[in-house]
Amino acid sequence: MHIGIAGVGLVGRVLALNLLRQGHTLTLFDEDTAYGEKAAGMTAAGMLAVFAELETAESVIFEHGNRSIVLWPDLLEQVDVPEAYSKKGSIITAHPQDYKELDHFIETLKAKVNEASEIKLLDRRELTQLEPDLEQHAKAFFIPQEGQVDAQKFMKASSDYLLAHDDVTWKQEEKVSHVSEEGIEVNGTLEKFDWVFDTRGLGANAQVENLRGVRGEVIWLDAPEVNITRPTRMLHPRYKIYIVPRANNRYVIGATEIESEDMSPVSVRSSLELLSAVYSMHSGFGEARIVKMLSNCRPTLRDNLPNIEQGEKITRINGLYRHGYLLAPAIVEKALKEGILK
Secondary structure, three states: OEEEEEOOOHHHHHHHHHHHHOOOEEEEEOOOOOOOOOOHHHHOOOEEOOOHHHHHOOHHHHHHHHHHHHHHHHHHHHOOOHHHEEOOOEEEEEOHHHHHHHHHHHHHHHHHOHHHHHOEEEEHHHHHHHOHHHOOOOEEEEEOOOEEEOHHHHHHHHHHHHHHOOOEEEEOOOOEEEEEOOEEEEOOEEEOOOEEEEOOHHHHOOOOOOOEEEEEEEEEEEOOOOOOOOOEEEEOOOOEEEEEEEOOOEEEEEOOOEOOOOOOOOOHHHHHHHHHHHHHHOHHHHHOEEEEEEEEEEEEOOOOOOEEEEOOOEEEEEOOOOOHHHHHHHHHHHHHHHOOOO
16 A cells, blocks of 8 residues: 555654555655654653553553563664663662652552562662662662663664665655645645555644643763663652663653643753752762753643544544653554554
8 A cells, every 4th residue: 555644753653664564655744854853752761661650641551561562672673773672670769758659659550550569679789789870779669571762763763764765755844734534735735645644743733632742851961970771760759750871871861741832942940850850869960961951742632641543544643642652662553453454
């Protein structure tokens, strides 16, 4: 089939990779460049935090997240960056004054799913054995099933792969005005396809009801004095900071979740909170260098859950909220089985 995809962010790329495996020919449309400079998927830390997100999420997020963890290695192999996948588990800790909140967090997870019984309580000695650079923390929990995808590496590799593929036509910096079963409209011209996918995220707000943006901010740090090897979260009454390691002592720091579609640079308040929190986690971050401060908005629906809408010759996928990398492979798989492959 000749298939049109409107929106080539994270979901659009995962979708394109799946469709190419099935032998289809694709035309891709996006108002961004092919390297996704404005995409939320480029800003993301890429955490596969299937348990950590469960505290405030529905069980469907847990189910889809576990499926995505299974699917990610093949996708990364397809675009020749298998090293972008890591599943070494994650750590959740807190300052002593917040231990009650830490315990409550874990008990909430255990009450929601039986699999949370595998979460391990670590004392200072056990934590130091696992992550020596966290020796100053006396208590933590280890979640062995979690991992991460190097988001920026995936975005770059998938761009290279799709641009070079003989069965892909990529129309960059083309703003789609309307998507329907009849086709994809750009600059007043309707292009027709055997099947159409709308994965524009916030770009589809004129056609998707109750769609809003939720702002997120991250800071990239180069910290040669820090050697944390696993995604690590620190619970705090006001925010839950995460530290995601990359190669060469680089770390992605994040936590903010703001009900706003403001795409302006990171605020002073957010940067102070994130940097103060990360310094309290490890004093070595005091000499870290700030590489980037990034902000973006995640497409979110009223119930904060992803939505798949199927038509005769169209599929719309939207609302992955802050769970993009955790959900995208599983949601795409489900959408294909319910729609074009039905």
